[in-house]
Amino acid sequence: MSGADLVLTAFAVLAAAASMLAVTSRQVVHAALWLVVTLGSLAGVYLVLGAEVVALVQLLVYVGAVVVLVLFALMLTRAPIGVRDDLTVASGRRVLAATAGVALAGLLGGTLLVAVGDATVVVDGARGRAAPLGRAIFTGWVLPFELLSVLLLAALVAAIAVSRGGPQR
Amino acid sequence: MIHLAGPILLVAVLAGAGVYGVLARRNAVLVLIGVELLLGAAGLLLVLGSVLPAGGLIAEATTAPEISARMADPLVSGQVATVMLITIAAAEIGLALAVVLLLFRVRATSDLSAVRELGEASPTYSDYDEAAAEATADGAA
Numbered sequence: 001m002s003g004a005d006l007v008l009t010a011f012a013v014l015a016a017a018a019s020m021l022a023v024t025s026r027q028v029v030h031a032a033l034w035l036v037v038t039l040g041s042l043a044g045v046y047l048v049l050g051a052e053v054v055a056l057v058q059l060l061v062y063v064g065a066v067v068v069l070v071l072f073a074l075m076l077t078r079a080p081i082g083v084r085d086d087l088t089v090a091s092g093r094r095v096l097a098a099t100a101g102v103a104l105a106g107l108l109g110g111t112l113l114v115a116v117g118d119a120t121v122v123v124d125g126a127r128g129r130a131a132p133l134g135r136a137i138f139t140g141w142v143l144p145f146e147l148l149s150v151l152l153l154a155a156l157v158a159a160i161a162v163s164r165g166g167p168q169r
Numbered sequence: 170m171i172h173l174a175g176p177i178l179l180v181a182v183l184a185g186a187g188v189y190g191v192l193a194r195r196n197a198v199l200v201l202i203g204v205e206l207l208l209g210a211a212g213l214l215l216v217l218g219s220v221l222p223a224g225g226l227i228a229e230a231t232t233a234p235e236i237s238a239r240m241a242d243p244l245v246s247g248q249v250a251t252v253m254l255i256t257i258a259a260a261e262i263g264l265a266l267a268v269v270l271l272l273f274r275v276r277a278t279s280d281l282s283a284v285r286e287l288g289e290a291s292p293t294y295s296d297y298d299e300a301a302a303e304a305t306a307d308g309a310a
Contacts, residue, residue, distance in 0.1 A: 004171050012179040019183050019206050023190035028199060035202050038183075042209050045176060051216045051248045054255075058212075061255050066205065066262050073198045073266040077273040088193045089282065097192035105185025112177040112214075120170045121220050124241070128219075133245055137252075140244040148256055155260035159267035 004048055004123070011044035026087055028079040032070045039063055050123040053133045176217050183210035197269045197279040201262060208258045212251045219247025 015038050022034035039062040046055035088094055126132070137145055183206050190203025219242075273279050 002170055005175070008171060009175050012175050016179055016182040016186075019186040019209075022202055022206065023186050023194070023199075028196060031199055031202055035205060038206065039209060042183075042213060045179065045213065046216055046251075049171070049176065049216050049220050051219065051251070054212075054216060054248050054251045057252050057255055061259050062205075062209075066259055069262055069266055070198060070202065070205075073201075073269055076270055077198065077279040079196065079198065079279075086280075087196055087199060089195055094193050097189050100192055101185040101187075101189030104188050105181040108184050109178055109181030112180065113174060116221070117174045117177060119173050119221075121173060121222065123171055123220060127241065127245055128248055132243075133248060133252075136244045136249050141249050141253075144253060148253055152256065152260050155264045159263045162264070163267040163270050 008045060008048045011041045011048065015041040015045065024088075026083045026085060027081075028074055028084070028087065029071070029081070031087075032067060032074060035070065036063055036067050039067070048123075050125040051128040052125065053128060053130050171220070173217065173220075176213060180210050180214050180217070183207070183213065195280050195282045197272065197281050198266070200281065201265055201269070204265075205258065205262065208254065208261075212254050215247045215251045215254065217247070219245060219251075 018034045018037035018041065022031050022038055025031040025034055039058065043055040043058040043063070046052075046058060089097070187203045187205075187207035187210060190206060191200055192203075194200045194203060222241075269279055272284065276284055278284070
């Protein structure tokens with residue numbers, strides 16, 4: 001086990017534990033904060049895998065923007081403060097949901113482990129730097145990139161229209 | 170050298186937790202946290218794909234390292250796709266939270282178990298009164 005493996009395992013364990021807490025926490029704000037830990041340690045995993053720009057974008061967009069949006073939404077919907085037991089569905093349906101989650105995790109993990117589980121790879125960190133990634137985005141990926149900017153604009157306009165509109169009389 | 174088993178297990182755990190969150194949570198914002206976990210699992214899988222050598226793992230065993238480096242994908246597809254996935258996720262969460270806010274305004278709840286039907290037939294539907302809402306907001310401020 002190399003040093004990179006150790007760091008990767010540490011980040012992965014942290015992300016896995018925090019994701020469990022994010023979906024089971026009985027306090028809404030804590031769930032959002034565990035999401036910060038999950039996405040932050042996921043950025044660490046990206047960094048170890050040599051995807052440096054992706055890790056930074058993950059930190060900026062997810063931890064910086066998305067989680068703040070989630071916290072704002074919790075505040076604006078007057079989410080209950082303190083420990084609440086009514087945040088998840090009744091225990092029968094919770095068992096069904098857990099079964100579905102475990103089944104998906106088993107299927108996905110099993111398939112991928114059989115396919116590439118025993119492989120080791122050499123990470124080439126130079127490929128994940130800003131220069132090759134920027135060159136790739138503005139040459140081969142330029143059409144998806146432009147489409148994405150239109151999508152963002154559309155989402156922005158739609159969000160304003162939806163939240164300002166309300167039912168018309 | 171990095172073993173792929175660890176990140177693969179993390180992908181599986183994140184996806185499983187995401188599905189559980191989407192199915193088991195009642196608060197609409199907490200459901201969206203589950204969706205974010207699912208998207209995170211997808212992004213990690215894409216980055217993992219970009220770490221694999223060009224031509225897959227079979228090619229790694231048969232080709233010399235210098236040939237393998239020359240064969241490397243110049244478009245860095247896995248990582249660029251992850252950046253785009255993160256952007257799409259940001260657009261999605263912005264729009265979804267606007268919908269949740271609208272739901273809260275017209276139904277006064279973000280509990281998805283209470284919102285059984287859409288529209289005015291629903292028992293939790295209340296007419297949104299803009300003037301009254303503004304008066305309340307002014308009073309609160």
